[in-house]
Amino acid sequence: MAIRFEDFFRVDRLPHVFCPGCGIGVVMNCFFRAFNESGMNLKDTVFTGGIGCSARLPMYINGDMLHTTHGRAIPFATGLKMANPKLNVVVFAGDGDIGAIGGNHLINGCRRNVDLTVICINNNTYGMTGGQMSTTTPHGYLSSTSPEGNPEYPFDLSKLAAAAGANYVARWTVRHVHELVRSMEKALQKKGFAFIEVVATCPTGFGRRNKMGDPTQQLEWLKSISVRKERIKDEEMDQMDLNMQGLISVGEFVDRDRPSLHEILGRKVGRDAP
Amino acid sequence: MPDPKPGIEFMQGNDACTEGALAAGLRFFAGYPITPSTEITERLAHRLPEKGGVFLQMEDELACISAIVGASWGGAKAMTTTSGPGFSLMQEGIGYAAMTETPIVIVDVMRGGPSTGQPTMATQADVMQVKWGSHGDYQVIALAPFSVQESYDLTVEAFNLSEKYRVPAILLSDAEIAHMRGRIMIPERIDLVERKELCSDGSGRAYDIPDALVPPFATFGHGHRSFVTGMTHSPEGNIAPEDEKTQEELVIRLNEKILKNQKDISRFEIINPDAKKFVITYGSSALAAKEIAIEDRSIGLLRLKTIWPLPEEQILDVAQRARSILVVEMNMGQLVREIQRLACSIGCRSVRFMSKLGGDAPRKGDILPTLARMEG
Numbered sequence: 001m002a003i004r005f006e007d008f009f010r011v012d013r014l015p016h017v018f019c020p021g022c023g024i025g026v027v028m029n030c031f032f033r034a035f036n037e038s039g040m041n042l043k044d045t046v047f048t049g050g051i052g053c054s055a056r057l058p059m060y061i062n063g064d065m066l067h068t069t070h071g072r073a074i075p076f077a078t079g080l081k082m083a084n085p086k087l088n089v090v091v092f093a094g095d096g097d098i099g100a101i102g103g104n105h106l107i108n109g110c111r112r113n114v115d116l117t118v119i120c121i122n123n124n125t126y127g128m129t130g131g132q133m134s135t136t137t138p139h140g141y142l143s144s145t146s147p148e149g150n151p152e153y154p155f156d157l158s159k160l161a162a163a164a165g166a167n168y169v170a171r172w173t174v175r176h177v178h179e180l181v182r183s184m185e186k187a188l189q190k191k192g193f194a195f196i197e198v199v200a201t202c203p204t205g206f207g208r209r210n211k212m213g214d215p216t217q218q219l220e221w222l223k224s225i226s227v228r229k230e231r232i233k234d235e236e237m238d239q240m241d242l243n244m245q246g247l248i249s250v251g252e253f254v255d256r257d258r259p260s261l262h263e264i265l266g267r268k269v270g271r272d273a274p
Numbered sequence: 275m276p277d278p279k280p281g282i283e284f285m286q287g288n289d290a291c292t293e294g295a296l297a298a299g300l301r302f303f304a305g306y307p308i309t310p311s312t313e314i315t316e317r318l319a320h321r322l323p324e325k326g327g328v329f330l331q332m333e334d335e336l337a338c339i340s341a342i343v344g345a346s347w348g349g350a351k352a353m354t355t356t357s358g359p360g361f362s363l364m365q366e367g368i369g370y371a372a373m374t375e376t377p378i379v380i381v382d383v384m385r386g387g388p389s390t391g392q393p394t395m396a397t398q399a400d401v402m403q404v405k406w407g408s409h410g411d412y413q414v415i416a417l418a419p420f421s422v423q424e425s426y427d428l429t430v431e432a433f434n435l436s437e438k439y440r441v442p443a444i445l446l447s448d449a450e451i452a453h454m455r456g457r458i459m460i461p462e463r464i465d466l467v468e469r470k471e472l473c474s475d476g477s478g479r480a481y482d483i484p485d486a487l488v489p490p491f492a493t494f495g496h497g498h499r500s501f502v503t504g505m506t507h508s509p510e511g512n513i514a515p516e517d518e519k520t521q522e523e524l525v526i527r528l529n530e531k532i533l534k535n536q537k538d539i540s541r542f543e544i545i546n547p548d549a550k551k552f553v554i555t556y557g558s559s560a561l562a563a564k565e566i567a568i569e570d571r572s573i574g575l576l577r578l579k580t581i582w583p584l585p586e587e588q589i590l591d592v593a594q595r596a597r598s599i600l601v602v603e604m605n606m607g608q609l610v611r612e613i614q615r616l617a618c619s620i621g622c623r624s625v626r627f628m629s630k631l632g633g634d635a636p637r638k639g640d641i642l643p644t645l646a647r648m649e650g
Contacts, residue, residue, distance in 0.1 A: 043495070044495055046494050048344075059503075063499065064495065064498065064500040065499075065501050065502060066494075066500075067505065068340065069504060072366075072367070075304075075333075075336070075338075075340035077344060078337075079330075079341030079344030080345060080347060081348075082328045082341075082345065083345035083349065084345075104337075105337055108337070265323070
């Protein structure tokens with residue numbers, strides 16, 4: 001039976017902390033739909049995140065919630081899932097949380113292939129601290145710590161996750177709500193490490209400084225720069241996502257079934273877990 | 275590798291610690307290789323899966339401490355081991371565990387520092403880091419073994435105290451104790467303490483019963499809708515980072531639940547209690563001091579097994595009766611300042627300090643000349 005909106009979310013915690021036009025609301029809505037479709041139940045699901053706007057999302061979901069330290073949500077989730085494999089564990093993290101301070105945990109998490117669903121809301125900035133450049137701020141874009149434009153080149157988190165060994169990797173923007181819901185369903189069902197990058201709006205921290213202060217402008221921008229990966233020639237792919245100056249690829253990048261760590265370790269693992 | 279049978283065994287300090295952890299109910303271990311603690315990690319790689327537990331080697335110590343906190347909320351007794359450089363990295367997670375009142379055990383096998391220092395040599399220079407290493411006001415429990423036997427016994431105690439008080443408990447071993455081989459008596463049975471689980475009353479609170487110093491634990495997956503955060507939170511688990519009263523009440527409780535139970539947590543050994551000259555020491559610094567006290571009845575010994583919270587009552591008691599006190603430590607003077615503070619508070623001004631640096635535990639010959647010069 002479908003979970004009602006008011007049972008899924010901790011409505012008693014409203015109002016939420018997110019700014020008008022923030023992409024996190026879209027992710028919450030899509031996740032609610034996907035979770036319902038997946039047939040999972042809240043009692044057996046733990047929602048976790050590190051520090052930052054995106055990591056606050058679990059605070060509004062009515063399951064068990066573990067709000068961890070900055071960057072470390074994946075190892076917290078790894079310990080939790082391996083200690084009690086009966087739990088479903090979902091990580092929500094921002095690009096700062098997972099791409100910078102937690103970058104090592106991300107790649108090792110993908111490699112370790114523990115049965116986790118990791119949803120990275122990439123808004124190209126550190127939103128909660130007021131819009132500093134992050135590891136995914138496009139080259140040349142403005143932020144409060146790159147007043148002359150970002151002199152560095154950004155990470156492509158999806159390609160990083162794919163190369164590091166995740167079982168499922170997809171990237172969408174908050175404009176691709178139907179595709180995102182389907183990917184989330186797949187990720188929730190997938191055994192092993194599933195990673196979804198959602199490129200999201202942050203009008204307050206990122207948009208305003210880059211001539212997209214109106215949320216709809218940033219949504220239009222995301223629409224205009226995203227290209228389905230099927231339409232891109234292989235030789236164009238690397239050039240395309242390296243600097244995110246022009247276009248970004250969206251779609252499912254990896255969908256494989258390497259056995260998860262838990263499956264490999266077999267029945268011994270967590271045999272008598274509570 | 276089977277469980278050691280009750281009775282006499284011969285093993286290394288690190289192995290005794292490993293067996294103590296397993297006997298205490300360890301179910302999840304996350305480690306990262308570092309000298310001189312690696313034997314624990316290696317032995318658990320065999321032993322823990324055999325016993326149905328989970329062994330993971332993580333990418334760094336930040337991940338180790340995070341993973342064991344996650345495992346603890348999944349209902350498992352969890353541990354990690356490390357040494358100075360890794361212990362420094364773990365401070366972030368220790369503060370988080372203190373704030374979220376997560377029972378975890380950390381074994382810090384102390385080695386000479388600062389930085390990479392002396393990987394294979396002993397020190398006691400992490401004694402203040404254990405207390406103050408993470409930011410903010412918090413308390414932990416730290417126990418210092420002095421023998422192979424205590425590497426086993428105090429590991430069990432660390433688990434029990436951690437479960438009882440919902441707090442990180444640290445076994446403060448060192449390279450000397452860790453690599454010492456010796457006799458150990460494996461007990462027939464040990465008393466285990468399990469965390470008190472929150473009743474499923476549907477209230478969905480991770481932090482319940484605000485008037486109790488140690489709230490019951492809301493294990494994930496038990497329908498509590500647990501809300502666990504390192505941010506300032508009310509007893510109901512609501513975040514309130516800007517509420518002065520919430521912050522004050524929380525921090526006071528996190529400290530008082532340990533400090534008000536000092537008596538219950540204090541473990542120590544006392545020899546020749548009526549002596550006028552006293553040595554106060556702990557861990558491998560006590561190896562020679564204990565021999566001296568056994569041979570010479572005019573020298574008293576207070577050997578601390580609990581380092582934090584400091585067994586103040588016993589230290590004050592010694593300071594009251596002794597004419598002079600010698601504190602022996604393998605550092606530049608860490609616990610001695612606490613002991614001086616306590617002794618001064620009741621008028622005992624003769625507290626001397628003997629420092630042993632370099633990596634070897636002090637020998638009788640290092641201590642005796644100072645003792646001879648002391649007032650008795």
